[in-house]
Amino acid sequence: MTRSERAMQVWQILIGAAHNRQTLTYGQVAEHLEFEGAGVLAPILGCIMSYCEAKNLPPLTCLVVNKTTGLPGAGLTTVEDLPTEREAVYNQNWFAMYPVQIPDLESHA
Known part of the structure; x- marks a missing residue:
């Protein structure tokens, strides 16, 4: 499975x-x-x-955290204010959006 295909799976989980x-x-x-x-x-x-950054969407990946610290890993570079941006992720109506497709993610893989 390609990275963009896996990203599509993770997108649905998130x-x-x-x-x-x-x-x-x-x-x-x-x-x-x-x-x-x-x-x-x-x-x-x-x-x-x-x-998410390219489409000006809240940083969906800030929902994935380290089990011990409860924080995203250091690779999450698009978040400046975690509580505010996580709240934006929660408040975004992701299901009302046109569904993200694998080709949409390919240029970001």
Whole structure:
């Protein structure tokens, strides 16, 4: 499966979490994808982060956090004020948007 295809899967997981006002650990996201570990998520989340930034959307990837710290990893470079931006993610009506497609994510992979 390509990075953009995996990003599409993670996108669906994250918009569901946003709708429910949840954060997910890297391990939980990896488990949804049946990955052995969370270490492979960085490029996939980077694709989503880049897409959100390019489309002027709230940073959906700020919902994925480290199990120990409760914070996103250092690779989340598009967030300046985590509580405010996470609230924007929760308040965005992701399901009302035209669904993101794999080709939309390919240029950000």
